[in-house]
Amino acid sequence: xxxxxxxxxxxVAGWGAIVLWKAAELPQxxxxxxxxxxxxxTAIGLVMLFLGLLLALQIRRGVRFEEQGxxxxxxxxxxxxxxxxxxxxxxxxxxVTMKPLGFVVTCTGCFVLVAAAFQSRSHLLNLALGxxxxxxxxxxxxxxxxxxxxxxPLAGV
Amino acid sequence: MDPVNGLLNGFAVAxxxxxxxxxFLGTFMGTAIGVLxxxxxxxxxxxxxxxxxxxxxxxxxxxxxxxxxxxxxxxxTTSILLNTPGEAGAMMTALEGNRMARKGRGAAALCTAxxxxxVAGTIGTxxxxxxxxxxxxxxxxxxxxxxxxLMLLAFLSVSxxxxxxxxxxxxxxxxxxxxxxxxxxxxxxxxxxxxxxxDLLDGVEMTVVLVSLFAIGELLYVSSRYGKQMPNLxxxxxxxxxxxxxxxxxxxxxxxxxxFGFPIGALPAGGAEIPTFLSYTVxxxxxxxxxxxxxxxxxxVAGPEAANNAAxxxxxxxxxxxxxxxxATAAILLAAFQNYGLQPGPLLFINSGDLVWGLxxxxxxxxxxxxxxxxxLAGLWVRLLFVPRPYLYAGILIFSLVGIWGVSNSWVDLAMxxxxxxxxxxxxxxxxxxAPVLIGLILGPMAEEKLRDALAAGQGDPxxxxxxxxxxxLLAIAFLVVTVPALLQxxxxxxxxxxxxxx
Numbered sequence: 001x002x003x004x005x006x007x008x009x010x011x012v013a014g015w016g017a018i019v020l021w022k023a024a025e026l027p028q029x030x031x032x033x034x035x036x037x038x039x040x041x042t043a044i045g046l047v048m049l050f051l052g053l054l055l056a057l058q059i060r061r062g063v064r065f066e067e068q069g070x071x072x073x074x075x076x077x078x079x080x081x082x083x084x085x086x087x088x089x090x091x092x093x094x095x096v097t098m099k100p101l102g103f104v105v106t107c108t109g110c111f112v113l114v115a116a117a118f119q120s121r122s123h124l125l126n127l128a129l130g131x132x133x134x135x136x137x138x139x140x141x142x143x144x145x146x147x148x149x150x151x152x153p154l155a156g157v
Numbered sequence: 158m159d160p161v162n163g164l165l166n167g168f169a170v171a172x173x174x175x176x177x178x179x180x181f182l183g184t185f186m187g188t189a190i191g192v193l194x195x196x197x198x199x200x201x202x203x204x205x206x207x208x209x210x211x212x213x214x215x216x217x218x219x220x221x222x223x224x225x226x227x228x229x230x231x232x233x234t235t236s237i238l239l240n241t242p243g244e245a246g247a248m249m250t251a252l253e254g255n256r257m258a259r260k261g262r263g264a265a266a267l268c269t270a271x272x273x274x275x276v277a278g279t280i281g282t283x284x285x286x287x288x289x290x291x292x293x294x295x296x297x298x299x300x301x302x303x304x305x306x307l308m309l310l311a312f313l314s315v316s317x318x319x320x321x322x323x324x325x326x327x328x329x330x331x332x333x334x335x336x337x338x339x340x341x342x343x344x345x346x347x348x349x350x351x352x353x354x355x356d357l358l359d360g361v362e363m364t365v366v367l368v369s370l371f372a373i374g375e376l377l378y379v380s381s382r383y384g385k386q387m388p389n390l391x392x393x394x395x396x397x398x399x400x401x402x403x404x405x406x407x408x409x410x411x412x413x414x415x416x417f418g419f420p421i422g423a424l425p426a427g428g429a430e431i432p433t434f435l436s437y438t439v440x441x442x443x444x445x446x447x448x449x450x451x452x453x454x455x456x457x458v459a460g461p462e463a464a465n466n467a468a469x470x471x472x473x474x475x476x477x478x479x480x481x482x483x484x485a486t487a488a489i490l491l492a493a494f495q496n497y498g499l500q501p502g503p504l505l506f507i508n509s510g511d512l513v514w515g516l517x518x519x520x521x522x523x524x525x526x527x528x529x530x531x532x533x534l535a536g537l538w539v540r541l542l543f544v545p546r547p548y549l550y551a552g553i554l555i556f557s558l559v560g561i562w563g564v565s566n567s568w569v570d571l572a573m574x575x576x577x578x579x580x581x582x583x584x585x586x587x588x589x590x591x592a593p594v595l596i597g598l599i600l601g602p603m604a605e606e607k608l609r610d611a612l613a614a615g616q617g618d619p620x621x622x623x624x625x626x627x628x629x630x631l632l633a634i635a636f637l638v639v640t641v642p643a644l645l646q647x648x649x650x651x652x653x654x655x656x657x658x659x660x
Binding site: 012 | 210328380588613
C-alpha cells in the first residue's frame with residue numbers, strides 16, 4: 001500500500017497545538033506544589049506535537065496501515081461510502097432531533113438509517129420495527145429509572 | 158481480614174438468592190455478548206451503568222463480574238465453531254479450535270476450552286483471593302510518588318504492549334490523557350480546555366467516550382465494509398466429546414496456561430494477548446504431536462483458553478488493590494467504582510468488605526454457572542449469530558443512545574458521540590489501539606493528582622519523585638519498557654535493511 005495519510009499526523013499535531021494553546025492560558029507554576037494547573041496539559045500538548053512529527057516521519061518512510069479485523073467485514077475490505085454516509089447520518093441525527101423531537105422519534109430514525117446502511121431494503125418494515133423497539137426501550141429504561149426525556153416533546157407529552 | 162474468613166463472608170453474600178440471580182444474569186448476558194459481534198464486555202458494562210445506579214453496588218459488581226468472565230466463554234465458542242475470534246485473547250483458540258471443528262472434533266474443542274476456562278478461571282480466582290489482600294495492604298505504605306511511578310509504568314507499558322505500533326499506541330494514550338484534563342481542575346478550581354462550554358465543566362464522561370469508540374466506531378467501520386455472509390456453522394452433531402486421550406493431553410496445558418495467564422494478567426501492563434500467545438508457543442514446543450499443530454491440536458485450544466481466563470482474573474488484582482486498570486473492561490469497572498463513590502485500594506477491602514469479598518466469591522460461582530451454561534448449550538448460543546445484522550447494529554445504536562443521552566440529557570454528549578465515533582472509525586481504519594485512550598482518560602487525572610501531591614509534599618523539588626526506592630525502581634522499569642524494545646527493533650531493522658541494500 002502506498003497510501004500516505006499525512007493528514008493523520010497533521011490532526012495529531014493540530015490537536016496537540018490546540019491543547020498547548022489552551023494550556024498556555026493557565027498558570028504553569030504554583031507556589032507550593034511547583035507545578036500549576038497548566039503544566040500537565042502543556043506537557044500533553046508538547047508530546048502530541050512530537051508524536052505528530054514522529055508519525056509524519058513514519059508515513060514518509062512508508063509505514064503500513066493495516067485495517068483492523070472485525071466480524072462481518074468483507075474479505076477484501078472494500079469500502080462502500082454510501083453505507084458509511086448512511087451510518088454517519090444515523091449517528092449525527094440525534095444532534096439535530098433529540099432535543100426537539102424526543103427519544104422515540106430520533107431512535108426510530110436512527111434504526112431505519114442503520115438498517116439501510118446494512119443493505120436492508122424493506123424500509124417500511126424497518127420503520128415499524130424501529131418505532132416499536134424505540135417505544136419499548138423508552139418505556140423499559142424509564143421504568144428502570146433512566147431519564148430519557150418526554151415521549152413526544154413536540155406534542156407536549 | 159484474612160483471606161479465608163473474607164472468602165467465607167463473601168460466599169455468605171454471594172449465595173443470597175438475589176445475588177445469585179444477578180450473577181446468573183451477568184453470566185448469561187456475558188455469554189450472549191461474547192457470541193454476538195459488535196458488542197463486548199466493556200461496552201455492555203458502560204451501557205448498563207446508568208441502569209445500575211439504582212441497584213445495590215454489590216449486586217451491580219457481581220453482575221459485571223459475570224459479564225466479564227462470561228464474554229470470554231462466549232468468545233471461545235464462536236472462535237471454535239466459526240473462526241471468528243471476538244477479541245484478541247481468543248485468536249489462538251480460533252487457530253487450532255476451528256481446525257478441530259472442521260475435522261468433526263468441535264465438541265471436544267468446546268469441551269476442553271470450557272473446562273480449561275473453568276479450571277484456569279478458578280485457579281486465577283484463588284490467586285486473586287490470596288494475593289489481593291497483601292497487595293492491598295502494600296498500598297498503605299505507597300506514597301504519592303510511588304503511585305505516580307506505578308501509573309507512569311502502566312501508561313507506558315499499555316501503550317507499548319497494545320497494538321502494532323508504539324507511536325500509534327502513544328498517540329492513543331495521549332488522546333485519552335488530553336480528554337482527561339478537560340473540566341474543572343480539582344486542585345485549583347480553574348477551567349481547563351472547556352472552550353467556554355458549560356457542559357464540559359464536569360469533564361469528559363468515561364461512558365460517552367467508551368460507548369462512542371466501541372459502539373459508534375464499530376458501527377461506522379462495519380457498515381462501510383459490510384460483507385453479507387451467512388455464518389458457516391461447523392456441524393456439532395456426530396462429534397465425540399473428550400476421549401481419555403483428550404483428557405490426558407489437556408490437563409497439563411490447562412495448568413500451564415493458568416500459570417502464564419494469572420501473573421502476566423496481574424502485571425501493570427496486563428492484557429490477555431501475551432499469555433495466550435506464550436501458552437500457544439510453549440504447548441507447540443512441548444507437545445508429543447507437533448505434526449497436529451496448525452491442523453487442530455487439542456493442546457493449542459486448552460492452553461491459550463486457560464491462559465485467557467486466568468489473565469482475566471489477574472487483571473482484577475491491580476484493579477481491586479491499587480485502582481489500576483490495565484484493559485478497557487477494567488477501565489470501565491474502575492469508572493463504575495467511582496460512580497458509586499468507591500475507591501479501589503486497601504480501604505475498599507476494609508470499608509466495603511462485603512462488596513469485595515462478595516464479588517470474589519461470585520467469581521467462583523459464576524465460573525461454575527458458566528460451565529453449566531456453556532458446555533451443554535453451546536449449540537444454542539451460536540444460534541444468536543443468525544440475528545439479522547441490520548437489526549443487530551441498529552439495536553446497538555439505540556442502546557448506545559440510551560447510555561449516552563440517559564447520563565445527563567446533554568446535547569454536547571451527543572455531539573461528542575458523533576465526534577469520538579468518527580475518531581473510533583479512523584482508529585480502526587489506520588490500526589490505532591483503542592484501550593490506551595480509555596486508560597489515559599481514567600488514569601490521567603489520577604496520575605496528575607498524585608504528581609501534584611508528591612511535589613507539594615516535597616516543596617516542588619522534582620527529585621522527590623525518585624526519593625523512595627519503590628518509585629525509583631518503578632520509573633527505571635518504565636524507562637526500560639520503552640527503550641529496550643525500541644533498541645531491539647532498531648538493531649533488527651538495521652540488520653534487515655543492510656542485506657536488502659546490498660542486493
